[in-house]
Amino acid sequence: MTHEERPISETPESSRRRAEIAEGVAAVRARVAAACAAAGRDESEITLIAVTKTFPASDVRLLAGLGLTEVGENRDQEARPKAAECADLPLTWHFVGRLQTNKARAVAGYSDVIHSVDRSRLVSALSEAAVRADRTPRCLVQVSLDEEEQEGGRGGAVPDDVPRLADEIAAAGGLELGGVMAVAPLGADPLPAFTRLAAIAADLRGNHPDARIVSAGMSGDLEQAIACGATHLRVGTALLGGRRAIVR
Numbered sequence: 001m002t003h004e005e006r007p008i009s010e011t012p013e014s015s016r017r018r019a020e021i022a023e024g025v026a027a028v029r030a031r032v033a034a035a036c037a038a039a040g041r042d043e044s045e046i047t048l049i050a051v052t053k054t055f056p057a058s059d060v061r062l063l064a065g066l067g068l069t070e071v072g073e074n075r076d077q078e079a080r081p082k083a084a085e086c087a088d089l090p091l092t093w094h095f096v097g098r099l100q101t102n103k104a105r106a107v108a109g110y111s112d113v114i115h116s117v118d119r120s121r122l123v124s125a126l127s128e129a130a131v132r133a134d135r136t137p138r139c140l141v142q143v144s145l146d147e148e149e150q151e152g153g154r155g156g157a158v159p160d161d162v163p164r165l166a167d168e169i170a171a172a173g174g175l176e177l178g179g180v181m182a183v184a185p186l187g188a189d190p191l192p193a194f195t196r197l198a199a200i201a202a203d204l205r206g207n208h209p210d211a212r213i214v215s216a217g218m219s220g221d222l223e224q225a226i227a228c229g230a231t232h233l234r235v236g237t238a239l240l241g242g243r244r245a246i247v248r
């Protein structure tokens with residue numbers, strides 16, 4: 001033996017980062033476990049998505065090494081190269097950001113779950129793209145829980161439009177209806193908003209029994225989301241630390 005086997009990419013910096021992320025993952029898993037216990041839910045009902053926006057592909061690789069293979073991104077320009085760089089890993093890619101119709105084709109090419117479907121034109125664009133790419137992304141109807149939706153807000157369909165959009169997704173070629181997604185209104189108690197989302201999700205399951213996904217809960221409000229029946233949490237900061245810039 002002339003040399004020791006060691007991972008070629010391991011440097012002091014990457015092992016420090018691995019430890020940091022492992023700590024974040026452990027802390028979030030503990031919060032999820034406590035919230036599930038408090039809500040009388042089984043942890044197996046919860047899918048934890050690591051929102052890796054602004055963080056490098058190397059962090060996605062470290063997360064995968066720690067068993068976290070559900071990855072979320074919010075901008076195509078950033079997500080597409082990252083997904084390509086991680087193509088050797090068994091990851092599920094979630095697109096969670098506002099989606100322009102002209103990006104539908106690109107996003108349908110690598111996303112497994114698209115959380116931000118909020119208008120008919122986007123349904124048709126995604127459907128066409130998915131068929132062309134021979135893929136079947138799951139689509140969630142993003143619901144706006146803001147009392148008044150402003151221009152340039154965070155997107156989402158008004159609750160009254162959810163049944164129609166859900167029907168459109170379910171009927172569209174190449175798409176599978178997964179359920180609903182929402183972001184709690186900024187600066188307000190998330191519980192009433194998540195409670196409304198739970199009612200909308202229950203209504204949806206009346207017509208589409210397989211559309212069971214309720215994507216809600218981020219670093220600051222995952223406990224409330226779990227209490228209100230969330231199945232998918234989208235967590236960035238609590239896993240990976242602060243983002244340098246929030247790019248919208």
Ligand SMILES: *Cc1c(COP(=O)(O)O)cnc(C)c1O
Pocket residue numbers: 051053074096097183218219220234235236237238
């Ligand atoms: C960034 C982002 C998250 C994660 O937010 P954190 O507060 O960092 O956990 C969740 N959902 C969406 C839509 C996001 O853009």
